[in-house]
Amino acid sequence: MVSSSSVQTTHAGPARRALRTAILAGLALFVSYTALKALGSPWAVDDFPEALAIKAELMPVIFPLHMISGGLALVLVPLALLARRWPRWHKLAGRIAAADVAVAGLTAFPVALIAPVTWGSALGFSAQGAVWLGLLALGIANIRRRRPAAHRAAMLLMAATTSGAVFFRVYLALYAMIGGFRHYELFYAFDAWIAWSLPLLAMAIWLKRSGASPFDPR
Numbered sequence: 001m002v003s004s005s006s007v008q009t010t011h012a013g014p015a016r017r018a019l020r021t022a023i024l025a026g027l028a029l030f031v032s033y034t035a036l037k038a039l040g041s042p043w044a045v046d047d048f049p050e051a052l053a054i055k056a057e058l059m060p061v062i063f064p065l066h067m068i069s070g071g072l073a074l075v076l077v078p079l080a081l082l083a084r085r086w087p088r089w090h091k092l093a094g095r096i097a098a099a100d101v102a103v104a105g106l107t108a109f110p111v112a113l114i115a116p117v118t119w120g121s122a123l124g125f126s127a128q129g130a131v132w133l134g135l136l137a138l139g140i141a142n143i144r145r146r147r148p149a150a151h152r153a154a155m156l157l158m159a160a161t162t163s164g165a166v167f168f169r170v171y172l173a174l175y176a177m178i179g180g181f182r183h184y185e186l187f188y189a190f191d192a193w194i195a196w197s198l199p200l201l202a203m204a205i206w207l208k209r210s211g212a213s214p215f216d217p218r
């Protein structure tokens with residue numbers, strides 16, 4: 001006789017897989033939507049809030065370059081991670097993603113620091129850019145020294161930092177919906193710090209628990 005608990009266990013596997021697939025599909029759709037919006041942004045600066053329109057006027061090349069390379073990073077970084085089972089494709093996707101992240105990360109500094117929306121947000125974005133580029137450099141150095149485990153850990157941390165661009169917009173939209181525009185600038189600055197540091201912290205904890213480290217000499 002089959003007990004009810006064993007029936008539950010039999011169904012838990014496929015149900016959990018279906019839920020995981022649904023969550024991943026939802027996330028992929030949302031990230032693609034943010035990437036598409038970012039890629040269209042250079043042609044929509046007239047709709048920007050004034051604080052960002054000023055930046056677009058002051059940096060007519062650097063700001064659009066940041067928006068395009070940033071939008072592409074949201075597609076290229078996951079692609080490089082997904083291609084890791086096929087070394088040749090992973091190498092190609094990884095090189096393109098790394099070059100793109102270097103452009104998006106370097107352009108983030110002038111975009112943050114010239115005519116800052118607030119100094120709190122400018123410093124938060126600059127810290128994110130520095131961490132992003134630092135992890136990219138560490139990931140590249142690790143693979144050059146043939147340390148695949150450390151390379152993987154550094155790149156997962158870099159991907160978590162990239163996700164900050166999506167969380168930043170999600171939190172901002174939620175704040176506008178729930179909190180209206182009271183203390184908006186304060187929240188904007190707070191968001192510029194938590195949007196990337198929380199997923200980075202979550203990834204660091206997960207890696208530590210699974211015994212991985214970007215400084216692993218393996």
Ligand code: HEM
Pocket residue numbers: 034035037038039041052066067069070071072073074104105108111112113116117118121122125126128129132161162164165
């Ligand atoms: C991860 C490192 C990144 C940093 C440090 C960074 C920094 C910045 C900064 C400072 C601004 C101007 C906003 C302000 O000064 O308040 C900005 C705007 C923008 N960034 Fe990034 N960015 C990063 C990644 C990305 C990514 C991955 C995307 C892809 C969606 C992106 C797309 C954009 C777009 C479209 C804007 C124009 C305004 C807006 O839509 O919010 N950036 N970024």
